[in-house]
Amino acid sequence: MLRIVACVKQVPDTTQVRIDPETNTLIREGVPSIINPFDVHAIEEAVRLKERYGGTATMLCMGPPWATEALQKALSFGADDAILLTDRALAGSDTWATSAALAAAIRKLAEREPVDLVICGKQTIDGDTAQVGPGIATRLGFAQLTYVDKVESVDPEARRIRVRRMLEGAREIVEAPLPALLSVVKEINEPRYASLPDLVRGLRFQVPVWHVTDLDVAADEVGLRGSPTQVRRIFPPPRRGQGEIIAGALEDPDRAAAALVDRLIESGRIGQ
Amino acid sequence: MSRIVNIDGQRCVGCEQCIGVCPVDAIRMEDGIAVVDPSSCTGCGECLRTCPVEAISFPESEPEAQAQAPQEAVAQAAPIQAALPEVWVFVEQLRGIAAPVSWELIGHAGKLAADLGGRVAAAVLGHEVEPLAKAAIAYGAERVYLIDDPVLAHYRTQPYLHGMTRLIENYRPEIVLLGATTTGRDLAGAVATTVHTGLTADCTGLTINPDSKLLEQTRPAYGGNIMATILCEKYRPQMATVRPRVMPMPDRDDARRGEIIREPLGLAEEEIRAKVVDYLSDVPQDDQVRLEDASVIVAGGRGLGGPQGFGMLKELADLLHGVVAASRAAVDSGWMPHLFQVGQTGKTVRPRIYFACGISGAIQHLVGMQTSDVIIAINRDPSAPVFQMADYGIVGDVYRVVPAIIKTVKERLGSTGGG
Numbered sequence: 001m002l003r004i005v006a007c008v009k010q011v012p013d014t015t016q017v018r019i020d021p022e023t024n025t026l027i028r029e030g031v032p033s034i035i036n037p038f039d040v041h042a043i044e045e046a047v048r049l050k051e052r053y054g055g056t057a058t059m060l061c062m063g064p065p066w067a068t069e070a071l072q073k074a075l076s077f078g079a080d081d082a083i084l085l086t087d088r089a090l091a092g093s094d095t096w097a098t099s100a101a102l103a104a105a106i107r108k109l110a111e112r113e114p115v116d117l118v119i120c121g122k123q124t125i126d127g128d129t130a131q132v133g134p135g136i137a138t139r140l141g142f143a144q145l146t147y148v149d150k151v152e153s154v155d156p157e158a159r160r161i162r163v164r165r166m167l168e169g170a171r172e173i174v175e176a177p178l179p180a181l182l183s184v185v186k187e188i189n190e191p192r193y194a195s196l197p198d199l200v201r202g203l204r205f206q207v208p209v210w211h212v213t214d215l216d217v218a219a220d221e222v223g224l225r226g227s228p229t230q231v232r233r234i235f236p237p238p239r240r241g242q243g244e245i246i247a248g249a250l251e252d253p254d255r256a257a258a259a260l261v262d263r264l265i266e267s268g269r270i271g272q
Numbered sequence: 273m274s275r276i277v278n279i280d281g282q283r284c285v286g287c288e289q290c291i292g293v294c295p296v297d298a299i300r301m302e303d304g305i306a307v308v309d310p311s312s313c314t315g316c317g318e319c320l321r322t323c324p325v326e327a328i329s330f331p332e333s334e335p336e337a338q339a340q341a342p343q344e345a346v347a348q349a350a351p352i353q354a355a356l357p358e359v360w361v362f363v364e365q366l367r368g369i370a371a372p373v374s375w376e377l378i379g380h381a382g383k384l385a386a387d388l389g390g391r392v393a394a395a396v397l398g399h400e401v402e403p404l405a406k407a408a409i410a411y412g413a414e415r416v417y418l419i420d421d422p423v424l425a426h427y428r429t430q431p432y433l434h435g436m437t438r439l440i441e442n443y444r445p446e447i448v449l450l451g452a453t454t455t456g457r458d459l460a461g462a463v464a465t466t467v468h469t470g471l472t473a474d475c476t477g478l479t480i481n482p483d484s485k486l487l488e489q490t491r492p493a494y495g496g497n498i499m500a501t502i503l504c505e506k507y508r509p510q511m512a513t514v515r516p517r518v519m520p521m522p523d524r525d526d527a528r529r530g531e532i533i534r535e536p537l538g539l540a541e542e543e544i545r546a547k548v549v550d551y552l553s554d555v556p557q558d559d560q561v562r563l564e565d566a567s568v569i570v571a572g573g574r575g576l577g578g579p580q581g582f583g584m585l586k587e588l589a590d591l592l593h594g595v596v597a598a599s600r601a602a603v604d605s606g607w608m609p610h611l612f613q614v615g616q617t618g619k620t621v622r623p624r625i626y627f628a629c630g631i632s633g634a635i636q637h638l639v640g641m642q643t644s645d646v647i648i649a650i651n652r653d654p655s656a657p658v659f660q661m662a663d664y665g666i667v668g669d670v671y672r673v674v675p676a677i678i679k680t681v682k683e684r685l686g687s688t689g690g691g
Contacts, residue, residue, distance in 0.1 A: 012286075012304060014495030015634065031304075064301055088300070092292030095473075099465060125495055128616065129473035134429070134461025143545045144429040146458045162549070167454045169562070170366075173550035174428075187610070224292020224322075228470030229489075231287055231324045233501040237492065237635065243647075245659065249668030256666050257676030260648065261684055263664065269625055269646055270568075270592060271685045 002055035002156055004117045005106055006046040006079070007136070009036045010063050010070040011126040035070045038121025040077075041184050044191040045151065046119050047078040053156055055116075056080045058109060062090060062101055068207045076194035076202030083109070087212040092224030095127070099135025100226060104217035105210060106140060116156070118181040122147055133183035143176035146183040154178075275315035275330050281305045283327035285498065290319035290328060324500070357390035357446035358415070360509070362436065363408055364455050365398050366427070372521065373451030375411045377514055379522030380478060381449060382412045384487070387480035390446060391415060397435045399425035402532075409530035411522055416530060417443065421537040426548045427455050433462045434539050440467050442535070445509045447487050449478070452513035464511050470504030471511040476518050476639075477501075487512070496616050496639035517564055517622040518643065563612065568594025569623045569644075571614055572602055573637070575630020575651055575670060579607035584674050585629060591681050597621070599631045615640035630670045633658025650674065 013034045018027045046057040059074040059082040061067050071082040085105050093101065106115055123130035137144035150164040152173065159178040164171050166185050212222060220226055249256035264270045286304040298312035299319060320328045359381040364371040381392045393415040394408035405416040419435045436459065450456035452474045464471035477490035486503050487510040493500045504510045570589040572581055582596060589596045598608035600615055614621055616636040626644035630651060631637060638661050649662035650673050659665040666673055
């Protein structure tokens with residue numbers, strides 16, 4: 001039996017965010033909220049492991065009240081229960097403060113029954129930091145196993161886990177004791193599609209809501225006040241200098257190609 | 273009657289910092305945009321000063337000066353400064369071979385140390401890694417903190433966290449930089465949590481503010497759609513990770529001299545929880561060059577319409593002694609393995625020539641290749657964002673233009689591409 005917690009974040013679909021070229025501001029209208037794509041694999045792995053070894057998979061999300069939507073979807077993938085951690089005192093949390101809040105929530109979950117595994121996506125697509133997972137593992141004193149692309153085996157009796165980690169140009173097999181925190185990459189699994197009855201089950205689930213006061217965490221450890229880093233300035237990405245459009249390729253690709261290659265040769269870029 | 277603030281929903285990026293500072297809880301998020309409740313707002317102006325995008329203002333009839341004045345008070349928050357501030361670089365290594373990003377960071381740390389009036393130091397952890405300590409000096413470290421212990425032979429979070437924490441607590445650096453690699457990110461998050469300080473991921477720019485002497489950490493956010501400059505005012509060290517190949521490689525000079533300070537690890541193998549039981553090298557095949565090291569990259573995207581287009585890209589790449597890469601769209605479609613992906617969730621590359629073929633140029637892709645020396649875009653859609661980034665743009669059909677380029681290169685330079 002394994003008690004598994006998967007961390008889920010609701011994020012704006014950053015692939016659909018665009019910059020308004022006139023005002024240089026983000027166009028946020030119509031950008032849908034989705035479950036962080038890496039977290040979908042974390043949910044799937046949590047459900048697979050509990051199906052394989054028995055136990056429960058609990059979804060934990062820190063976010064605004066409407067993030068219940070993300071949790072209901074996670075439940076439709078086969079999770080057993082879910083907790084939404086929402087509080088205006090959490091607003092403006094950086095990764096340090098976020099991991100403080102999530103670790104406190106996991107400690108509270110563990111009061112009922114010890115947690116064996118925490119599974120996170122390797123990073124979120126809005127922040128792209130990959131820092132919250134290690135933060136949670138460090139705070140809880142769990143073995144930290146990041147960039148996992150395969151759970152080789154879990155031995156709930158001997159309380160050990162064996163995983164494969166994906167590094168730059170290499171993989172390694174690591175064995176560690178439970179409890180452990182895994183951050184997973186997309187290659188780890190192929191997420192399932194929820195069946196209609198499962199979707200209905202998810203939508204009917206009343207997601208319990210926790211606030212900061214429900215947790216054993218100091219108010220100055222979370223939110224903006226608990227965040228060591230602060231965003232000071234936000235600006236559009238720098239542009240390169242104006243380039244040259246080589247015209248006429250639709251009618252005469254050979255001529256355009258020749259013009260390009262000549263420029264590359266003249267500037268010493270090729271043929272040296 | 274008190275004033276109330278206006279929030280410009282167009283400018284708001286949803287960072288929630290205003291909510292965190294509002295003393296009367298008058299601001300809430302609605303669809304990712306901050307909204308002020310006029311009945312609660314007391315017009316204290318805290319949110320104005322914290323907003324990074326100047327989305328919050330008082331109505332124009334109010335005197336501007338009132339909103340501006342307290343800004344100076346914020347800037348005065350005194351930085352905690354050591355006698356001779358040190359800028360550290362964690363030297364990442366695998367089996368005694370340093371990750372090149374470590375040397376890139378030592379090069380950049382030199383500039384930061386000069387601006388701070390401090391020195392560059394390297395943290396070298398591993399087993400039998402004394403040559404790396406010397407190499408760090410050759411690349412510009414004035415001091416090296418060395419922990420050499422068999423327990424550190426292969427990277428594992430726990431002993432490396434223990435070693436780095438020990439060094440930081442003993443020697444109190446002002447700044448600590450790590451590569452934004454799997455190892456660097458694994459370690460940085462754990463260290464920053466343990467020593468209780470701020471950590472900024474994937475920085476593309478690091479500068480010292482001349483007045484405050486704070487490290488200004490600039491990074492892409494929202495999938496690269498915007499850039500954010502982040503500060504860590506009240507905690508030390510200021511920590512950041514930087515992607516490989518964002519900073520240039522410094523020259524190595526073995527005549528440089530520096531001091532090596534040895535520290536014990538203070539942790540025995542029996543105390544380490546995780547064991548590495550096997551290590552599998554994904555060795556690239558003979559004709560494959562690592563994307564990060566390639567001098568010419570020919571990349572394909574959705575506009576290729578299918579995997580068949582990559583054969584043609586490979587021919588051009590071979591001709592120019594380069595390699596093939598792909599956009600996320602092409603990888604997600606299953607046309608190329610993830611190993612070849614360039615961009616935010618793939619690799620950052622810095623070749624001499626980058627061909628973007630049938631790639632529209634989503635910002636997530638551009639952030640992975642924008643420091644290439646020359647960017648050539650070939651796309652059917654003249655409004656594709658990639659053309660704004662390109663040095664040379666060709667509006668046309670990739671299936672006609674690329675073969676024409678191949679033909680011309682062969683004509684001009686022979687079938688070896690001119691070496």
